[in-house]
Amino acid sequence: MTSSKFDLSLAISDNERTRPIIDGLVDVDGIRLLSTVLHPSEMFWRQLKFAEFDVSEMSLASLFIAASRGDFRWVAIPVFTMRRFFHTLAFVRDDRGIEGPADLKGKRVGVPEYQQTSAVWSRGIFQHAFGLDPRDVEWHMERMPDMSHGGATGFQPPAGIKLERIPPEKNIGSMLASGELDATVLYLNEPNLIDRSRMDLASVKVIRPLFRDVVAERRRYLRETGIYPINHTLVMRRELLERHPWIALNLQTAFQKAKDLVFRQTWGAMQPWIEAGNVNAADNLRQPPDPMPYGVKAARPVLEAIAQYLHEQGLTLSRVDIDSVFAPSTLDI
Template identity: 60%
Template sequence: MTDSRLELSIALSDNERTRPLIEGRVVPQGIKLVPTMVHPSEMFWRQLRFAEFDVSEMSMSSLIISVSRGDTRWVAIPVFTMRKFFHTSIIVRTDSGITTPAELRGKRIGVPEYQQTWAIWSRGILQHEFDVHARDIEWFMERNPDKSHGGATGFTAPPGVRVRQIPPSTNMGEMLLRGELDGALHYLVDRNLVDRSTVDISGVTRYLFPDPAAEGRRFYAKTGLFPINHTVVVRRSLLERHPWIALNLYSAFAAAKEEIARYGDSYLHWYFETGLLDGGVKRTLADNDPLGYGFKASRAVLETIAQYVHEQGLSARRVELKELFAASTLDM
């Protein structure tokens, strides 16, 4: 029998909430996915530079920047495969004398890529929560223009911000070990075609926030924001020919996430069986899902990252969310 499904190439990172799609346990209606697992750093560069895949995860900030500069090849659906309190991952050298965010002023701080969403969230929170601005810090960026998101989207350092390029002869990790950097917003050692650092720096660094989990809880209690890093995009030319793709893909991603949630809740079964917990707990979990998909529930987080991208001088204009997401998903 001929397979009449629409075949789409898809790039995803190895994430438990997307694994049911990668492994074929969840199949979107009318679509045959041809999956490739790729490290996010490499995936975003390949999409922005070469547009290799029909569907992929995408850096939220790079999508906003691209759209602001007139690149509309990609349309997002409100699936968010990566969230984290990114600022809690800031590290500093143990001998740097840095004990508070305010003491980052005047210091040399590394970042894989200045425009990556992780860095934008961290700088935005440093600014709005701790009054530390990007212009207060000397930045050192590891990724070179030929293999970076910014190289594909026309990155230039914002006015008043010092961004120095780390030469190809070294990398952020080696500079941290030698004491040429005082810290880093984010440190990546996973092997891929984009990031260069591989050395273990744990012996000379520590987290800026001594209890990262406590800082994450403090930030969430104050703001209600659980920052989004990755969304999912579809080639616009495909959506124009097959508008139904957006909701079918969204439903499949939601079903994959639900499958993982069901397995994850299995250990609670006996608590319900014995009456130690009741159905109200499950309703509470469903109504307050910190990893929830959908546009409406995440609007405040999305508005915040769009604001941060613009106020940090990275987007040509303030991008409206309706420019980013498929129209059929805005009511989800």
């Protein structure tokens, strides 16, 4: 009966894999979720800064950074709500002689937030695959300390990193259009409380994607590394897990059911699957396998890669132990 369920507040973004949870098509055994649908930029800031929700989607990088600094308020559940090849979403001005990531050396490059997971992945891939040291770039960050992930986790620019704050009256889009920036590793212009850019970059003829063939680069990266980058996971209050250990697997099971339901109904229509499907089609792969499995065991190589990049880039004090971050009952999934 509904009255016997355990109420938990949930902050989540709306996508194909989470919608069955949001719409109530998939229930969580023993739990009634009180859902708030938010843009990730706002959600992560609110959760890291104010701890508003019992369960929420969370930036993987910010979670690992917090844990490395002794903040264990959150325990992760290996439900990965965002996976994309974000390094292929960089934009450049076409008049700056930039043909690949290595050409960003010495350039002025925008980033919504230096510690965000997509930026960590991009810098790690640019360094390991293309030889671009993050210290050789002049970074310009849009988000201000009072409304950012880093403001809640004590972010300071790592040693050797040149980082400037974009003034409030400007943003990444306006500075790219004016020529004050040469490139950006990510562009977020969806309306939300955190990100200021609103310009449609497609309207600026001099701006183009860094990779002229983004699909080819996604194919290359996945073929050579086997990694489909994870950006977001699910977290819950650690105090809740300690009092009610059963919650973790019940949530894991429900979110897995939601994803399975969507995969059965609209396998080819999901944006992340489109990205991975481009790769798999090139290699004559068919469904299954699942291109974005949930679970620590299934995703361990990807999780270890982001932990490595975070430490290499000076954002975590030590390399985070994956098993210390995720709920113990989920480690063998």
